[in-house]
Amino acid sequence: MKRFRTLCKRMTILSMASMLSFSLAACVDSSSPQESASTTEDGKTVITMGRVTAANPKLPEGDTYENNAYTRLVDEKLDVKIVNQFEAEGEDYDRQVALAIASGELPDMMRVNSKEELKELVENDLIADLTDVYKERASDNIKEIYDSYGGRSLADATFDDRLMAIPATNGANAPNMVWIRQDWIDKLGLELDKDGDSLITLEELENTAKAFIENDPGASGNPVGIPFAHWLNAGDYGGSALTMSSVAGVFNAHPRHYIEDENGNITYGSTTEGTKKALGVLADLFDKGIIDPQFGTRTWDDIMALLTNGQTGIVTGPWHIPDWGLSAVREMDKNAEFVAYTLEGDNGKANVFRENPTGSFIVVRKDYAHPELAIKILNLFYDELGNATDLETDYPEIAKYNELSVDGSTRPFNIEVYKSTSTLDDFSDLILPAVNGETSIEDITKAGIKNDAKTILEYIENPENAETSAWAKYHSRMKGIGLIEKLTTEDTFNWTTPVYYGTTATMEKKGANLLKLEEEDFIKIVTGTEPLDYFDTFVSKWKKQGGDEILAEIEAELAEQQ
Amino acid sequence: MVESKSISARIGRIVIHTIVITLGLICLLPLWNIVATSFSSSEAVTANAVGLIPVNFTTETYKMIMEDAQFWRSFGISVQRVFLSLIINMVLIVLMAYPLSKSTRVFKGRNIYMNLLIFSMLFSGGMIPTYLVVKNLNLLNTIWSLVLPGAVQVFSVILIMNFFIGVPKSLEEAAIMDGANPLQILVKVFIPISLPALATVALFSIVGNWNDFFSGLIYMTKVSNYPLMTYIQSLSINIEEMLKSGANANSLENMMEVSNKNLNAAKIVVSIIPLLVIYPLLQKYFIHGIVVGSVKE
Amino acid sequence: MKVQTAKTASWTNAKTRKQEKKWNTANSVYHLMMLPGMIFLLIFSYIPMFGIIMAFQDYIPAKGMLGSEFVGLEHFIYMFQLPDIGQVFRNTMVIAFGKILLGTFGAIIFSILLNEIRLKFLKKSIQTVVYLPHFLSWVVLAAVVVNMFSLDGIVNQILSFFGLENLNFLGSNSLFQPLLIGTDVWKEFGFNSIVYLAAITAVDPGLHEAASIDGANWWKRVWHITLPSMLPIILLLAILSLPNILNAGFDQVYNLYTPMVYETGDILDTYVYRIGLLGREYSFGTAVGIFKSIIGMILIISANEMAKKYTDRKLF
Structure with a gap:
């Protein structure tokens, strides 16, 4: 069998080489990585991998992506040696994957970042069927995690009833929030959210922004109102900082998402009446000077500067924005404090959309001798380690990594696999009781969560002198997730589940053009270059230039699935 | 004057x-x-x-750079690359520019070569086919993958060829009289008289190789093999693109830790220093360039 | 000089036979000299050109170039059917042409002016300084440009100081193209002037002296001596930059534009890039690249022929 495989590979290489010309064929060395034996000299199984890295992995001196506490753990527990065929991040990783596919030398296991790429691999019969190994080897806990998505997650990786990949999970279901400087609210004696349901109205938002502009509580001399990003809408919740997502939510509109309207027809969120109303609100606010007058040309860095300079104290964003965005404000101003609200919908609810449950996938090369190892790694990292009760004793090296907050990308699979509600559960079951003193921090079994709880307490005990990271954790957890928890408990959410997250053929061809149209026209409407009714022109242009085709394709694809 | x-x-x-x-x-x-x-x-x-x-x-940023082992490893790779490329580029430039500066009467087939050069400057097979060639030559993750694909600098060849054409014929003829062969003529007559132009294309080679980051991204599959500009590029992250196309809490947090703008600025400053050192060295050739004599036909 | 030419001619005639043999050996030496370079060109330029067939396929990496479906000219037709393609072409050419034209002028004028500086130290320092911006990538420079040209940036502060109306350079469709061209000239003129400086040093100072004695002023000397002697190199560089007429500078535009200025700022490369982000459109990208190459080839060949016709000198 192995001989046959080697022969096949030689043939492929030979044919490719002869295609390249004879001069090159002579140079082809037959000892390419895949030719090498899949075991090391000391009998360990080798897995070649494509690894998604992070720019700042924070690995301790001497450790690398190929040799670190996690790979050593795999070595020790599974007798497996991980060899990286390529390491890269972001776009560069996607390019390396494409090059690997093009050259016909896939690593044994790798991450693919889109459903389209996965589809391509499946259709061309390049990756292994994991149905059986998943059924036989996946631990109960892992199965339970996937089941918490009601089958949506595994379905994404399933083709013709065969599971072709391990899907990463993405349970980020939360409202886009409005983050406001609490210290400024206090300073000016403003009153917000009188009924205490953590929802504020558009009018309250406008009045607060107005008060900030008139009184300049940041003493910047040049207050600017609410800044928005010129792209106005992002593809998902994680990227929703500075978008109009929360304003659209007021009218139960979800731009950039494909949803079902009240008649059961599939529509594009950016073309709905609700989005028009939201744009109308923004245009009005821009006209009144409540929105940053330089909206449209501000870059991300500009807006961060506005925040840190005290020129603005209101931004929209996801629950985690304090961790990576707002923390800069606190670096400049020790007294800075934020509060998070969600805008109240015209139906009195917080209108939110559900996130795509799957982001990326782990695939195993077809004919790889040990596909079960993928599931074993899955069990090891997302069940055994994830649920380990005493990390310090059982996995001292990993415990040290947690302390150093080494990036998760250093694990063999750079994916997250957790229950759909885990962020919220961890908060309400573990963090909140500990912070409130109902339980002891030491009782928290999950290492990462324990760290979070500790840092939050550090901040609460001494807000003045706490580290910025503690300030950030406090805000993202207690204010951000706290808001989600409250709205969930009080049943304030009105969920919309988009019907389609993928990319159709027409989207690939015409999507860029349609997006350009959308971005251009939305800015024109908000800045008043075009009247609000121009929105209808936009909608008809959108439909004509490919939108109708896209909707038909989605409908056909969904019909096929049922 | x-x-x-x-x-x-x-x-x-x-x-x-x-x-x-x-x-x-x-x-x-x-x-x-x-x-x-x-x-x-x-x-x-x-x-x-x-x-x-x-x-x-x-000065914290510069202290951090001093301790950044990868920075200096990449720095070394870049220096090595520039050095090897410079030698190969210059040798090939003069070797090709000299025959091409002859008329078709003197050098039969000259126009065919010229057209092949121009064509290769205009058309390229693109990233994937070039990658396949480099990979099949087993050059991935070697310094040669950064050097060899750019061995022939067509633009510079044409530039030097034009300088060679301007060299007075009498000088060459005198050398022929002395019994010099073409290679000797090239080395003894053409190269010395074209030093300003050669210094210029040498500078192009150095600058081009030092600044290029893209081939490092394609041909080096590990960060530890990146040349300096590729390494610096991998640290400059476009948050806007990230937000637009979708992001999660972890990746955003990690990115913010990297987007240390003062540190990145310091890296840029250090990365430019070698070019500041090289320039004055070459500058003297094109300020006090050996003047081409007034002998014209 | 005439005498010398005649002398050379007679010498050539006398030695024709001996020379003939010499030329023959020389001819093979010339081929040998070309050989190493041509081998590199074959391996790294010509062999990869089989990738051009991707433009006529729906290339899918997993299927490879042999297995992907052929679609003929579909990608080219598709390119011309894109709704904004006319606008995008216009933007690309206006921006690229502006950059080539003003960039060339800027570099020539600067090199002539710099040549007049006699303090060696000053001359060297300025030459070094102007070549610096070339090494800063647009990712870095864009931040500087945005700071300078935003509504509260230094440029508008200067305008206000002189009582002029503030201008929204980054958000105005009429100002964005001049901004792109201007900042690009600023970034590149110093580096581009290097070749011209090398050309100026090749001018015989004797000519200048003779002209001065004849009473020619500085302007006349530049016009009649410096510029004519630079002309071949100016023409050569101008012709070699022609294929760039459809390359308007992706990095610069990408880092400076916003949807507000798509109308005048969106160029072929940014447009293709955005299409590529959604689908991994290798084939389409290749098709656009080939289109650019063909336009470039037509331009460069006709320019070369024109140069031959009007200046009696082919450049390659």
Whole structure:
């Protein structure tokens, strides 16, 4: 069998080489990585991998992506040696994957970042069927995690009833929030959210922004109102900082998402009446000077500067924005404090959309001798380690990594696999009781969560002198997730589940053009270059230039699935 | 040049000096700003408070670079690459430019070569086929993958060829009389007389190889093999693109830790220093360039 | 000089036979000299050109170039059917042409002016300084440009100081193209002037002296001596930059534009890039690249022929 495989590979290489010309064929060395034996000299199984890295992995001196506490753990527990065929991040990783596919030398296991790429691999019969190994080897806990998505997650990786990949999970279901400087609210004696349901109205938002502009509580001399990003809408919740997502939510509109309207027809969120109303609100606010007058040309860095300079104290964003965005404000101003609200919908609810449950996938090369190892790694990292009760004793090296907050990308699979509600559960079951003193921090079994709880307490005990990271954790957890928890408990959410997250053929061809149209026209409407009714022109242009085709394709694809 | 004593000439001189110095200052500003940024605290940089004077002066960034092993490893790879490329490029440039500077009467087939060169400058097979060739030659993750694909600098060959054409025929003929063969003529006559032009294309080769980051991204599959500019590029992250196309809490957090703008500014400053050192070395060739004699046909 | 030419001619005639043999050996030496370079060109330029067939396929990496479906000219037709393609072409050419034209002028004028500076130290320092911006990538420079040209940036502060109306350079469709061209000239003129400086040093100072003695002023000397002697190199560089007429500078535009200025700022490369982000459109990208190459080839060949016709000198 192995001989046959080697022969096949030689043939492929030979044919490719002869295609390249004879001069090159002579140079082809037959000892390419895949030719090498899949075991090391000391009998360990080798897995070649494509690894998604992070720019700042924070690995301790001497450790690398190929040799670190996690790979050593795999070595020790599974007798497996991980060899990286390529390491890269972001776009560069996607390019390396494409090059690997093009050259016909896939690593044994790798991450693919889109459903389209996965589809391509499946259709061309390049990756292994994991149905059986998943059924036989996946631990109960892992199965339970996937089941918490009601089958949506595994379905994404399933083709013709065969599971072709391990899907990463993405349970980020939360409202886009409005983050406001609490210290400024206090300073000016403003009153917000009188009924205490953590929802504020558009009018309250406008009045607060107005008060900030008139009184300049940041003493910047040049207050600017609410800044928005010129792209106005992002593809998902994680990227929703500075978008109009929360304003659209007021009218139960979800731009950039494909949803079902009240008649059961599939529509594009950016073309709905609700989005028009939201744009109308923004245009009005821009006209009144409540929105940053330089909206449209501000870059991300500009807006961060506005925040840190005290020129603005209101931004929209996801629950985690304090961790990576707002923390800069606190670096400049020790007294800075934020509060998070969600805008109240015209139906009195917080209108939110559900996130795509799957982001990326782990695939195993077809004919790889040990596909079960993928599931074993899955069990090891997302069940055994994830649920380990005493990390310090059982996995001292990993415990040290947690302390150093080494990036998760250093694990063999750079994916997250957790229950759909885990962020919220961890908060309400573990963090909140500990912070409130109902339980002891030491009782928290999950290492990462324990760290979070500790840092939050550090901040609460001494807000003045706490580290910025503690300030950030406090805000993202207690204010951000706290808001989600409250709205969930009080049943304030009105969920919309988009019907389609993928990319159709027409989207690939015409999507860029349609997006350009959308971005251009939305800015024109908000800045008043075009009247609000121009929105209808936009909608008809959108439909004509490919939108109708896209909707038909989605409908056909969904019909096929049922 | 003869000194001109008239007042108008003197005014002219002042005007020229003013213009040239102003242009120099305008070009200095961005780099000055980056140097100031590299010596400022990261909060000041985030607040966009740094102009031409460092705010909250710190040398922390440079200390961090000194300790950044990968930075210096990449630095070394870049130096190696520039050195190898320079040798190969220059040898091939003069070797090709000389025969091409002959007329078709003298060098039969000259036009075929020329057309092949021009065609290769205009058309390229693209990233994937070139990658396949480099991979099949087993050059991935070697310094040669950065050097060999750019071995022939067509633009420079054409430039030098044109300088060679301008070399007075009498010089060559004299050498032929002395019984020199083409290679000797090239080395003894053409190269010495074209030093300013050769210094120029040498500079192009050095600058081009030092600045190129893309081939590192394709042919090096591990960060530890990246040349310097590829390494620096991998640290400059486009948050806007990330937000637009979708992001999660972890990736955003990690990215923010990297987007240390004062540190990145310091890295840029250090990465430019070698080019600042090289330039004056070559500069003397094109300021005191050996003057081509007045002998023209 | 005439005498010398005649002398050379007679020498050539006398030695024709001996020379003939010499030329023959020389001819093979010339081929040998070309050989190493041509081998590199074959391996790294010509062999990968089989990738051009991707433009006529729906290339899918997993299927490879042999297995992907052929679609003929579909990608080219598709390119011309894109709704904004006319606008995008116009933007690309206006921006690229502006950059080539003003960039060339800027570099020539600067090199002539710099050549007049006699303080060696000053001359060297300025030359070094103006070449610096070339080394800063647009990712870095864009931040500087945005700071300078935003509504509260230094440029508008200067405008206000002189009582002029503030201008929204980054958000105005009429100002964005001049901004792109201007900042690009600023970034590159110093580096581009290097070749011209090398050309100026090749001018015989004797000519200038003779002209001065004849009473020619500075302007006349530049016009009649410096510029004519630079002309071949100016023409050569101008012709070699022609294929760039459809390359308007992706990095610069990408880092400076916003949807507000798509109308005048969106160029072919940014447009293709955005299409590529959604689908991994290798084939489409290749097709656009080939289109650019063909336009470039037509331009460069006709320019070369024109140069031959009017200046009696082919450049390659």
